Amino acid sequence: MRKFVISAVFGAVLAASAVVGSAFAAGDAVKVEGQDWSFSGVFGKYDKKQLQRGFLVYKDVCAGCHGLRQVAYRNLLEIGLTEEAVKEYAAEFEVPAGPNDDGETIVDGELLVRPAKLSDKMVPPFANEQAARVSNSGAFPPDLSLMTKARMNGPDYLYALLTKYEEEVPEAFLKEYKEKHGEEFVLPEGMSFNHVFPGYQIAMAQPLSEESVEYEDGTEPTLENHAKDVTAFLNWAAEPELEARKSMGVKVMIFLLLLSVMLFALKKRIWSDVH
Amino acid sequence: MSDVQWKNPVVKWVDERLPVFSLMHHSTVGYPTPKNLNYWWNFGSLALTCLIIMIVTGIFLAMSYTPHASMAFDSVERIMRDVNYGWLLRYLHANGASMFFIVVYIHMFRNMYYGSYRAPREMLWFLGLAIYLAMMATGFLGYVLPWGQMSFWGATVITNLFSAIPLVGDDVVTWLWGGFSVDNPTLNRFFSLHYLLPFVIFALVALHLWALHVVKSNNPAGVEIKSEEDTIPFHPYYTIKDLYGIAIFMIIYLAFVFWAPNFLGHPDNYIEANPMVTPPHIVPEWYYLPFYAILRAFTADAIIYIPFGWFFITPKLAGVIAMFGAIIVLFFLPWLDTSKVLSAKYRPVFKQFFWIFVINVLILGYCGAKSPTDTLFGIKLEIVSQVATFYYFAHLMVLTPLIGWMEKTREVPNSIAAAVTKPTKTEEA
Ligand code: HEM
Numbered sequence: 001m002r003k004f005v006i007s008a009v010f011g012a013v014l015a016a017s018a019v020v021g022s023a024f025a026a027g028d029a030v031k032v033e034g035q036d037w038s039f040s041g042v043f044g045k046y047d048k049k050q051l052q053r054g055f056l057v058y059k060d061v062c063a064g065c066h067g068l069r070q071v072a073y074r075n076l077l078e079i080g081l082t083e084e085a086v087k088e089y090a091a092e093f094e095v096p097a098g099p100n101d102d103g104e105t106i107v108d109g110e111l112l113v114r115p116a117k118l119s120d121k122m123v124p125p126f127a128n129e130q131a132a133r134v135s136n137s138g139a140f141p142p143d144l145s146l147m148t149k150a151r152m153n154g155p156d157y158l159y160a161l162l163t164k165y166e167e168e169v170p171e172a173f174l175k176e177y178k179e180k181h182g183e184e185f186v187l188p189e190g191m192s193f194n195h196v197f198p199g200y201q202i203a204m205a206q207p208l209s210e211e212s213v214e215y216e217d218g219t220e221p222t223l224e225n226h227a228k229d230v231t232a233f234l235n236w237a238a239e240p241e242l243e244a245r246k247s248m249g250v251k252v253m254i255f256l257l258l259l260s261v262m263l264f265a266l267k268k269r270i271w272s273d274v275h
Numbered sequence: 276m277s278d279v280q281w282k283n284p285v286v287k288w289v290d291e292r293l294p295v296f297s298l299m300h301h302s303t304v305g306y307p308t309p310k311n312l313n314y315w316w317n318f319g320s321l322a323l324t325c326l327i328i329m330i331v332t333g334i335f336l337a338m339s340y341t342p343h344a345s346m347a348f349d350s351v352e353r354i355m356r357d358v359n360y361g362w363l364l365r366y367l368h369a370n371g372a373s374m375f376f377i378v379v380y381i382h383m384f385r386n387m388y389y390g391s392y393r394a395p396r397e398m399l400w401f402l403g404l405a406i407y408l409a410m411m412a413t414g415f416l417g418y419v420l421p422w423g424q425m426s427f428w429g430a431t432v433i434t435n436l437f438s439a440i441p442l443v444g445d446d447v448v449t450w451l452w453g454g455f456s457v458d459n460p461t462l463n464r465f466f467s468l469h470y471l472l473p474f475v476i477f478a479l480v481a482l483h484l485w486a487l488h489v490v491k492s493n494n495p496a497g498v499e500i501k502s503e504e505d506t507i508p509f510h511p512y513y514t515i516k517d518l519y520g521i522a523i524f525m526i527i528y529l530a531f532v533f534w535a536p537n538f539l540g541h542p543d544n545y546i547e548a549n550p551m552v553t554p555p556h557i558v559p560e561w562y563y564l565p566f567y568a569i570l571r572a573f574t575a576d577a578i579i580y581i582p583f584g585w586f587f588i589t590p591k592l593a594g595v596i597a598m599f600g601a602i603i604v605l606f607f608l609p610w611l612d613t614s615k616v617l618s619a620k621y622r623p624v625f626k627q628f629f630w631i632f633v634i635n636v637l638i639l640g641y642c643g644a645k646s647p648t649d650t651l652f653g654i655k656l657e658i659v660s661q662v663a664t665f666y667y668f669a670h671l672m673v674l675t676p677l678i679g680w681m682e683k684t685r686e687v688p689n690s691i692a693a694a695v696t697k698p699t700k701t702e703e704a
Binding site for chain 1: 310349352355356362363366507511512515516518519522523525526529530532533534536537542543545546555695696
């Protein structure tokens with residue numbers, strides 16, 4: 001048994017050291033503060049009210065520039081929105097309608113379209129990357145469906161990104177930057193200063209501030225709450241399976257622990273006559 | 276083989292025509308196994324468990340996966356979101372690959388510690404190395420399939436290594452790609468090969484087990500089986516022990532799957548492949564990192580490069596040769612080890628060098644993960660990886676034979692049975 005523990009520990013150390021290495025390699029990203037998320041931890045669950053508030057923030061603020069193309073409108077039912085509300089929301093967008101009875105998809109040079117339905121994927125704000133760049137002075141607002149998984153410490157990073165803007169580049173930062181890099185930090189025209197974005201300059205102007213969105217459930221409309229709620233919503237968009245995954249995990253682990261104990265007892269018994 | 280009398284008439288009928296039941300009996304109940312195997316001997320059955328899990332989850336993934344450059348990424352997301360338990364399949368498969376490698380690395384180090392590669396088990400060791408090579412290829416091909424940024428750029432960097440081959444290098448790379456860059460034809464062939472290789476591995480595993488059953492298991496004492504006293508039947512003793520090991524392994528593996536499914540992956544692979552944007556750091560999967568470090572250790576000004584320079588070998592080619600060489604030398608290990616004693620248990624000097632070697636490999640892994648300009652204990656990683664690369668080869672090619680000749684080994688027990696019976700007080704005195 002002792003030997004087995006040692007081997008398990010050894011395996012874990014081997015894995016961990018490799019992991020720590022690769023994690024470090026992911027970039028010189030600035031350390032971000034860890035936040036309390038309802039969905040982290042062994043029993044983590046989404047807070048549906050929070051997801052709904054987050055959706056509101058996404059819909060009213062981010063959706064103008066960022067798409068969620070992996071998410072279908074019907075998925076929004078999972079965060080507790082009513083079917084009516086989602087149908088109404090989907091119908092605000094247009095998708096290609098496909099061929100009409102004459103087999104045409106384009107009539108008089110116009111693509112045939114219809115309002116989006118529950119089964120459609122969420123329609124992105126721009127038709128393609130070029131169109132997005134044109135509307136954002138050359139910068140490209142990435143799709144957000146997988147954003148929390150596509151960054152190291154995803155949710156914590158996102159929250160920090162949204163809250164760590166500065167109107168003016170702080171003096172202390174300028175000094176530290178010069179000491180470290182030997183040259184002045186200059187913020188180019190049209191860029192905003194952000195403490196956690198790689199390179200400290202981001203082409204997205206601070207999207208959220210106090211009272212960006214009106215909450216209906218009485219939650220304070222602070223910058224922090226907006227950022228937290230939209231991050232939780234985006235984490236749901238990236239990992240809608242999280243609750244099912246963790247709750248299955250708990251059941252499977254209980255089973256495996258019992259099984260291991262029983263197998264160990266059986267092993268002891270079978271081996272009791274070996275000298 | 277027909278020493279068993281089958282009572283069940285159906286079993287008997289089949290067995291007389293095709294002795295599958297006798298074969299099964301022969302390789303389990305009738306298979307004598309050393310009675311002193313410790314838990315390090317669990318890792319073989321764990322590796323087989325991993326292979327089976329990989330093949331089963333892989334086949335189901337392939338049912339919903341689309342190997343096309345413009346659809347692969349979204350098809351993986353569809354598996355994650357819309358296929359019933361697709362997230363479970365994919366996370367089992369992605370984390371299963373890492374677990375498979377951890378298990379196989381422990382299995383290999385176990386063999387090195389107890390001298391299991393030594394006569395008469397050389398064939399077993401070769402087949403193991405062939406499996407390991409095929410696993411490396413399979414893992415690399417598989418990592419390309421989700422068509423994220425690391426998939427694409429990892430594939431680009433690794434296939435580009437072949438351009439170091441003199442004269443035909445560039446043509447080889449074009450041939451591998453099926454075009455002039457990593458693109459749809461590359462993805463298609465990688466999928467085809469990723470589906471094929473695990474079955475090649477399966478066949479190699481069958482040979483590996485066949486070879487094992489001819490020469491029998493080594494054991495912590497490193498002495499061969501001499502009499503019946505030394506052995507116990509595989510079933511039920513080791514079937515239950517292996518099952519217990521599998522249960523513990525599943526706890527560790529599934530903890531990753533359920534609570535940290537992306538911990539061993541790279542966040543950049545959740546960004547769709549984009550040939551126009553190069554990620555700041557291109558890092559391979561963790562299990563290749565030591566070899567990646569060896570590859571990168573050969574810079575034009577490295578001391579270890581000098582001998583290659585005499586033969587007009589470019590630093591890049593030197594790195595590629597060393598990287599493949601790092602596995603090729605392992606094939607010679609049965610002869611490089613000159614000791615009369617197999618098990619490190621009775622080799623006080625080798626035992627210490629073994630652990631230094633393990634640490635050296637971990638350091639190489641660390642160097643592979645980080646940028647060469649980073650530091651470890653204040654030393655630039657470029658230097659660290661050069662020294663560690665040198666030590667890797669020095670350990671296997673110089674220290675191992677030398678220690679074998681010079682070491683004063685401890686007394687080896689006469690038999691397995693003698694190794695397990697604790698000496699009585701009077702004997703000790
Ligand atoms: C030796 C056994 C195997 C190893 C080591 C292996 C390894 C891998 C790896 C590392 C990935 C990338 C996972 C990710 O990051 O998403 C992958 C993906 C994939 N593998 Fe395998 N695999 C094995 C067997 C198989 C088999 C037998 C099949 C099919 C019959 C298969 C089908 C797939 C498919 C369709 C994908 C793409 C989906 C995805 O990325 O999750 N694999 N494999």
